[in-house]
Amino acid sequence: SDEADWQIGDFGDDGEGGDAVAMPTVAIVGRPNVGKSTLVNRILGRREAVVEDIPGVTRDRVSYAAVWSGRRFLVQDTGGWEPDAKGMGQAIARQAEFAMNTADAVVLVVDATVGATATDEAVARVLRRSKTPVLLAANKVDDERVESEAAALWSLGLGEPRSVSAAHGRGAGDLLDAILEVLPETPRDFGQPAGPRRVALVGKPNVGKSSLLNKLTDSDRAVVDNVAGTTVDPVDELVELGGRLWNFVDTAGLRKRVNTASGHEYYASLRTRAAIDAAEVAVLLIDASEPITEQDQRVLTMIVEAGRSLVIAFNKWDLVDEDRRLQLDKEIDRDLARVPWARRVNISASTGRSVQKLVPQLDTALDSWDKRISTGQLNGWLKDIIAGTPPPVRGGRQPKVMFATQAATRPPTFVLFTTGFLEAGYRRFLERKLREQFGFDGSPVRINVRVRE
Numbered sequence: 001s002d003e004a005d006w007q008i009g010d011f012g013d014d015g016e017g018g019d020a021v022a023m024p025t026v027a028i029v030g031r032p033n034v035g036k037s038t039l040v041n042r043i044l045g046r047r048e049a050v051v052e053d054i055p056g057v058t059r060d061r062v063s064y065a066a067v068w069s070g071r072r073f074l075v076q077d078t079g080g081w082e083p084d085a086k087g088m089g090q091a092i093a094r095q096a097e098f099a100m101n102t103a104d105a106v107v108l109v110v111d112a113t114v115g116a117t118a119t120d121e122a123v124a125r126v127l128r129r130s131k132t133p134v135l136l137a138a139n140k141v142d143d144e145r146v147e148s149e150a151a152a153l154w155s156l157g158l159g160e161p162r163s164v165s166a167a168h169g170r171g172a173g174d175l176l177d178a179i180l181e182v183l184p185e186t187p188r189d190f191g192q193p194a195g196p197r198r199v200a201l202v203g204k205p206n207v208g209k210s211s212l213l214n215k216l217t218d219s220d221r222a223v224v225d226n227v228a229g230t231t232v233d234p235v236d237e238l239v240e241l242g243g244r245l246w247n248f249v250d251t252a253g254l255r256k257r258v259n260t261a262s263g264h265e266y267y268a269s270l271r272t273r274a275a276i277d278a279a280e281v282a283v284l285l286i287d288a289s290e291p292i293t294e295q296d297q298r299v300l301t302m303i304v305e306a307g308r309s310l311v312i313a314f315n316k317w318d319l320v321d322e323d324r325r326l327q328l329d330k331e332i333d334r335d336l337a338r339v340p341w342a343r344r345v346n347i348s349a350s351t352g353r354s355v356q357k358l359v360p361q362l363d364t365a366l367d368s369w370d371k372r373i374s375t376g377q378l379n380g381w382l383k384d385i386i387a388g389t390p391p392p393v394r395g396g397r398q399p400k401v402m403f404a405t406q407a408a409t410r411p412p413t414f415v416l417f418t419t420g421f422l423e424a425g426y427r428r429f430l431e432r433k434l435r436e437q438f439g440f441d442g443s444p445v446r447i448n449v450r451v452r453e
């Protein structure tokens with residue numbers, strides 16, 4: 001049969017701190033409607049129940065555990081996520097880029113009945129550069145008559161198109177065999193990426209973003225425009241801070257002061273989103289001399305939903321007196337309660353006060369964002385927590401948490417396998433405990449719950 005299956009408890013306990021069950025990841029990418037979710041369900045044997053996410057956290061990438069031919073691996077699904085038509089080509093190219101940087105193998109799914117579209121070609125171009133193995137799945141080949149259309153996909157330059165019918169199962173076993181052939185036994189070690197870390201300076205208009213950029217570049221004189229071996233977009237700026245280079249992304253708008261007038265708010269917000277997407281860590285500037293606003297909150301939401309690490313910089317500290325300071329503390333308690341993990345720093349972009357203090361905070365946030373907890377450590381911790389505070393009984397049943405694994409970093413993403421629904425309060429409790437034990441200061445953490453009925 002083409003059905004993959006996995007068993008609860010099958011993952012075993014790999015003992016003290018080891019990572020014996022760390023599983024390699026296969027990422028499934030492609031345009032909407034080519035059949036990615038159907039393929040994921042096929043790989044999983046369609047035994048999986050609905051994913052429950054922590055409220056307020058967007059579901060963009062979710063990993064599932066699968067077994068084929070006795071080998072365990074994770075399948076990373078991007079199917080639930082649909083970019084709007086306008087930015088689609090770019091969004092999917094980004095998705096593919098992310099996949100090849102984080103997964104151990106990538107499957108590009110193309111709809112053979114439609115043929116290669118311009119978007120498919122753009123994604124294939126990105127994937128042809130990949131060092132990560134890439135397989136091309138020609139989907140919707142429900143019967144032999146469609147085979148010739150599948151063959152036409154050789155034109156994408158990704159090798160042999162593997163015909164499959166995700167909906168009916170035809171060819172799924174062969175595709176899985178091909179995946180396992182290229183998939184390494186253990187996840188690769190991503191380590192630190194080469195090149196300067198990417199930082200976005202974001203915040204509402206007039207909060208001091210361009211002043212801060214100017215201060216950072218002036219104070220260090222060593223503004224580098226052209227460093228051999230680094231690729232920096234013309235809109236980016238390399239800045240030396242704390243003896244290292246940092247890539248401040250998408251700074252063109254900050255320099256030229258374009259589109260900051262009111263009425264361009266829509267564009268300002270698109271620009272903010274693009275900067276956050278391009279960055280690894282976002283510095284959210286908040287005007288400390290004024291009350292925290294809805295607009296500050298909206299930018300914060302964008303950062304958290306994009307899964308970027310975060311440093312909050314309270315700017316214009318030179319204008320803050322004792323009264324304002326007390327007031328601000330109250331606002332922080334009230335308005336920033338959802339990001340208790342965020343690192344904060346008080347600065348003045350105009351005087352230059354404390355701007356160097358950003359560096360250790362950026363480092364902490366990025367370390368957390370990159371951090372991986374071994375499966376052994378994670379499950380050891382989980383066992384203790386659950387023994388101490390079991391999940392509340394619901395409808396007369398007590399859900400059991402069987403196993404947890406860290407499916408991804410950047411941001412750290414955990415998958416809990418359970419036998420029943422976990423209430424939001426209990427999931428928040430688990431996140432709080434997870435942070436107490438392992439840190440993750442400065443980074444959002446995602447916890448997905450997989451219910452095994």
Ligand code: GDP
Pocket residue numbers: 030031032033034035036037038039079080139140141142164165166167168
């Ligand atoms: P996604 O947006 O890429 O995740 O695509 P879905 O998995 O949601 O599938 C999009 C549509 O294509 C759905 O109506 C599926 O039923 C259909 N579909 C998926 N796989 C196949 C297939 O192998 N053959 C046919 N005929 N339809 C399929």
Ligand code: GDP
Pocket residue numbers: 203204205206207208209210211212254260315316317318319347348349350351
């Ligand atoms: P942007 O729109 O976020 O890029 O903000 P700007 O950098 O243009 O700053 C908006 C205004 O706030 C300007 O008049 C700056 O001089 C002022 N400003 C920026 N940083 C500070 C600061 O730390 N202290 C004070 N007092 N004013 C500042």
